[in-house]
Amino acid sequence: MKPETGTQHGSSRRRLLNAAKDLLWRQGYEKTSPQDVLTLSGVGKGSLYHHFPGKLDLARAALEEVSAELTEKSLSLLSGDDPPLERLRRWLMTPRDGLMGCRIGRLANESAVFEAALHDPIADYFRALEQRVTAVIAEAVETGHLPDSLPPVETARALMSVVQGGYILSRVHQDPTLCTNACRGAMAMLEALAGSRSAP
Amino acid sequence: MKPETGTQHGSSRRRLLNAAKDLLWRQGYEKTSPQDVLTLSGVGKGSLYHHFPGKLDLARAALEEVSAELTEKSLSLLSGDDPPLERLRRWLMTPRDGLMGCRIGRLANESAVFEAALHDPIADYFRALEQRVTAVIAEAVETGHLPDSLPPVETARALMSVVQGGYILSRVHQDPTLCTNACRGAMAMLEALAGSRSAP
DNA sequence: GTCTATACGGAGATAGAC
């Protein structure tokens, strides 16, 4: 295991990355200044520009780590020997901090993301997640757990959107339960679809 | 009709508001500088601070207009004499510019929104929309167009989240069709639920 | 009401000592 996990321990490079990951989550890219990262990490300005060419490169390195972590966690939730609907529920209903937002999706509206180097780690996460969710839905359809009128890819995108949009509802109303609530609504739809499957 | 609609026409106050509405949509609040607004509107700095105490107040006034416009448009799409599912479809599948994002929801992740004066117009829109979508879903359930295992509020929040999250998918992959795609997925779920209703 | 000129702080980065 790596002992260099906290914001205040490990090499300067590691502390910068950990601080950047934290601040990118809490404030986003544009709102996070190099000074913020230095203050949180307890590192001097010289170290930052020694290890990274600039703010953008630090953010990219941080986001690559976040993307990998999130991908592993999400795919893990969607894996297992249990029925596909159960796996979907485990992913959809996993506890989320609605007020913080998705560590990756949170950045979607920043210009830097739209144009520059931050795009890749962000898109990678969404791509990997979409593939897996689509596969699980397809499996549910094939095994008769969901009606075959459901298009797997579109349905997967709808479910991913529920999660991302749920964060937005939580932020807008400053109510951490709304994200979970939206996911529960989507889960209710899936269950109703599963229930209806065995009728005819 | 009001002739003062464009960015380059009307009084200075109106031009400032129109420019601010445009830039808040395209860049968000934090990224938009007073100078940006002045350049786009063709107005001088003095006029801005004559009509508004500062950037925040200008943004709030602009967002109040956007919120009202969006509320009227959305509620209108959800109104009519046709069946509730048809109204839901009209709202869900209305054309959207995925790359631009929701003019209101786009701001959810900005700190200023979380803490300050911009909160009210944003929350107002989401509140009004949620009420209406919930009502239409409840009507669909009561009239037998959707199964009564669907909780109307949670389902409404899920559908609103699909729209908001769809914008995020579009932004992340820089593909304007993904937002529509996610909405289509949600619509497919609703239709499958409606279809299953008449079976037993 | 509208403009230009000016002020001040902080963002982002560099220089160079240690």
Add this chain to the structure above:
DNA sequence: GTCTATCTCCGTATAGAC
């Protein structure tokens, strides 16, 4: 490698002339 001092530019706002 890490630090402090320094630099430049821009975001935000004020002052005061017209």
